[in-house]
Amino acid sequence: MPPTKNYLSAYKAHYSYPSPRTTVPLKLMDPACGDQLQTTIMELWRSSEPTRERKDAMEELRLLLTNAVNAAFSSESLDIENGKMRFEVDIVGSTSWGGEIGTSTDVDLVIIDRNFPRGYEPSVWLQPPDSTKPLSFKQLSEIRYHASTNPLLPGCYSLKALSDCMEGVGMTHTVRSPHRLPLLKFVDPVRKLGCDLQCNDLSGMYNCSLILAYTRIAPYVLLPMICTLKTWYKVKSGKDPKMGNKDNRFKLSSYAICLMSIAYLQNIGHLPNLQKDIRARVYNDKTKRLEDEELVWVEWGRNRGLPAHTSFSKVPDPNWRPTDPDLTVCRAVIGFLRYFSGRIETNGNPEIVNTLEKDHFDPCLQVISPLNGGIMPREGTWAKRIQPTSWIPEKLVIQDSFKWAKNQAASMTELVCDQFFQCIRDTSRILEELGNEARVEDILRCGL
Numbered sequence: 549m550p551p552t553k554n555y556l557s558a559y560k561a562h563y564s565y566p567s568p569r570t571t572v573p574l575k576l577m578d579p580a581c582g583d584q585l586q587t588t589i590m591e592l593w594r595s596s597e598p599t600r601e602r603k604d605a606m607e608e609l610r611l612l613l614t615n616a617v618n619a620a621f622s623s624e625s626l627d628i629e630n631g632k633m634r635f636e637v638d639i640v641g642s643t644s645w646g647g648e649i650g651t652s653t654d655v656d657l658v659i660i661d662r663n664f665p666r667g668y669e670p671s672v673w674l675q676p677p678d679s680t681k682p683l684s685f686k687q688l689s690e691i692r693y694h695a696s697t698n699p700l701l702p703g704c705y706s707l708k709a710l711s712d713c714m715e716g717v718g719m720t721h722t723v724r725s726p727h728r729l730p731l732l733k734f735v736d737p738v739r740k741l742g743c744d745l746q747c748n749d750l751s752g753m754y755n756c757s758l759i760l761a762y763t764r765i766a767p768y769v770l771l772p773m774i775c776t777l778k779t780w781y782k783v784k785s786g787k788d789p790k791m792g793n794k795d796n797r798f799k800l801s802s803y804a805i806c807l808m809s810i811a812y813l814q815n816i817g818h819l820p821n822l823q824k825d826i827r828a829r830v831y832n833d834k835t836k837r838l839e840d841e842e843l844v845w846v847e848w849g850r851n852r853g854l855p856a857h858t859s860f861s862k863v864p865d866p867n868w869r870p871t872d873p874d875l876t877v878c879r880a881v882i883g884f885l886r887y888f889s890g891r892i893e894t895n896g897n898p899e900i901v902n903t904l905e906k907d908h909f910d911p912c913l914q915v916i917s918p919l920n921g922g923i924m925p926r927e928g929t930w931a932k933r934i935q936p937t938s939w940i941p942e943k944l945v946i947q948d949s950f951k952w953a954k955n956q957a958a959s960m961t962e963l964v965c966d967q968f969f970q971c972i973r974d975t976s977r978i979l980e981e982l983g984n985e986a987r988v989e990d991i992l993r994c995g996l
Contacts, residue, residue: 556862558756559644567646568767569597576768576876585979586878588988592779593772593877596649605739606639606655612717613637613745617659620713621702635704636660637745640752642778642802645760646771649778654733654742659704661748668749668845668853670838672698675851677834682851689726692849704747705848707732714745728849751846754858754950755803761822761862762810762918766870769818772877774809776988777884781805783992784971798968799959804946807918807956812884814922817871820864821921823949826857846951856950885976885991890969911965915939917947944968 577590598606614637622634641656642648664672674691675682683691695706703709707724710732715722719734732745746752763770785796813819831837837855845853888909909916915924915935926945927935936953939945943965948954960968975991982990 556757557638557644558753558760559639561757562645562760563603567597568763568771569594569646572768579876583876583878583984585881585986585988586876589772589776589877589881592988593775596775598643598648598651602651605736605741606643609655609736609739609741609743610637610639610657613657613714616713616717617704620716621704621709623702632662634662636662638753640756641744642756644756645763647759647763647774647778647802647806649775649782654744656752657743657745658749658752659745659747660750660753661704664748666841666844667856668848668850670845670853672700673852677838677852679851688849688851692726692730693724710745710747719743726849728847730849747848749846749848750844750858751856751950754844754856757862758822758860758949759806759810761860762819765819765864766813769875769877769880770809770813773813773880773884774806776877776881776991777805777809778802780975780991784975798964798971800946800957800968804956807946807949808888808916809884810918811916811922812887813880814918815887816875816883818875818880819870820868821918822860822862822864823919824865824921825861826859826919828857828952844950854951857952858950860949882976882979885972885979888969889973889976911944911969915945915947917945919947919949919952 572590572594577587579586614633614635617635617637618633636659638644638658638660639655640658642653643655670677674688692705693707695703695709704713707726707730711722711724711734714732714734718736718738720737721733721735723733725731725733729746729749729751734743734745735741736743763774781798781800781802785798785800810819814821829837829840829842831840837843842857842859844856844858846856847854887907890908890910909923913926915926916922917924926939938953938958939955942955942958942960943962944957944960946956948956957965978990979986
């Protein structure tokens with residue numbers, strides 16, 4: 549069965565339970581030892597909870613757009629069997645799993661097309677699998693801007709028609725971006741929300757579902773840890789939530805920071821590997837690969853869809869237990885910064901580590917990969933895939949959990965990568981110097 553046949557929305561799953569930010573045990577807010585870093589991290593995280601007004605506004609907008617898209621582009625009546633319309637607008641991005649760090653972040657939206665549960669599947673590719681004359685980026689952009697000539701695809705796959713639809717229900721400041729992930733940006737002036745909308749690109753939906761599954765296992769460690777590190781990264785990199793990842797100093801997305809956080813907690817035994825049972829299939833011919841229902845195809849701005857292996861377990865193995873059940877987010881953040889700083893203390897002097905020691909990460913010798921259980925050697929054959937040759941010259945590799953050949957840090961040059969790890973070292977050093985007096989504000993200020 550295709551994973552999206554009856555897809556599970558991270559957004560709906562997250563909001564079906566009380567927010568962890570509202571159910572924090574008192575002992576984690578005010579530890580008996582008086583740990584200021586722990587207390588201030590938890591306060592920072594709790595303060596990021598969206599207001600009721602914002603939550604209501606997002607849901608109102610989601611329903612408005614769902615109705616608008618179906619009215620404009622669906623010729624089908626309601627599916628009586630399951631009571632669902634062809635299209636549904638869903639919320640993805642950090643909002644969908646409780647990872648937002650402020651109200652300035654745009655709301656990420658995706659139109660789910662139930663007629664194409666595998667996304668950009670082979671039947672609607674712009675180029676057949678055996679084509680040797682790929683369309684240029686300019687040609688691809690033109691095609692995604694205008695209405696599709698493929699009779700299987702309705703108008704919502706056209707950025708122009710989709711833009712007209714959004715403007716028809718009062719959205720303003722529309723910007724059409726026909727890139728690898730064709731995107732429509734707009735503003736909802738009534739609810740005062742900035743929005744990014746994609747049509748049936750399922751990457752974000754699966755990314756968010758996987759992160760949500762991990763946060764459910766360790767909500768009071770992973771969620772405030774990601775909140776702290778995303779806030780830290782925003783300050784250090786100058787990342788503007790409304791700009792692309794390439795416009796920030798270190799070129800990483802928030803998703804990459806999440807993968808680093810998950811991988812670190814896996815490495816110390818505080819999170820399991822929810823993809824440990826996945827094995828790469830060997831296809832006897834191309835047809836078998838194209839028909840594999842485990843694959844979802846993404847990135848509609850390409851000649852052909854990019855395969856994404858979307859299977860994962862939503863719960864850990866019943867026999868799995870964390871190495872340290874009493875781990876606090878304070879200790880996790882300190883450990884993360886120390887581990888990725890690549891240094892140890894010898895007679896009070898920091899030394900760069902160039903080994904495969906478990907306590908320190910070396911980007912030249914290791915790969916960050918939650919898919920493979922945390923941190924993996926740079927070379928060799930894994931259960932999931934042989935490492936692509938494109939990774940060889942890249943200083944830092946953060947493997948995408950679904951698009952296995954993709955490096956989420958591919959935009960980083962060696963110099964930028966060195967600056968990123970130096971920033972981590974500087975922050976780690978501040979925490980060591982301040983000791984029990986450290987507060988989360990100290991790591992957000994240091995180095996500025």
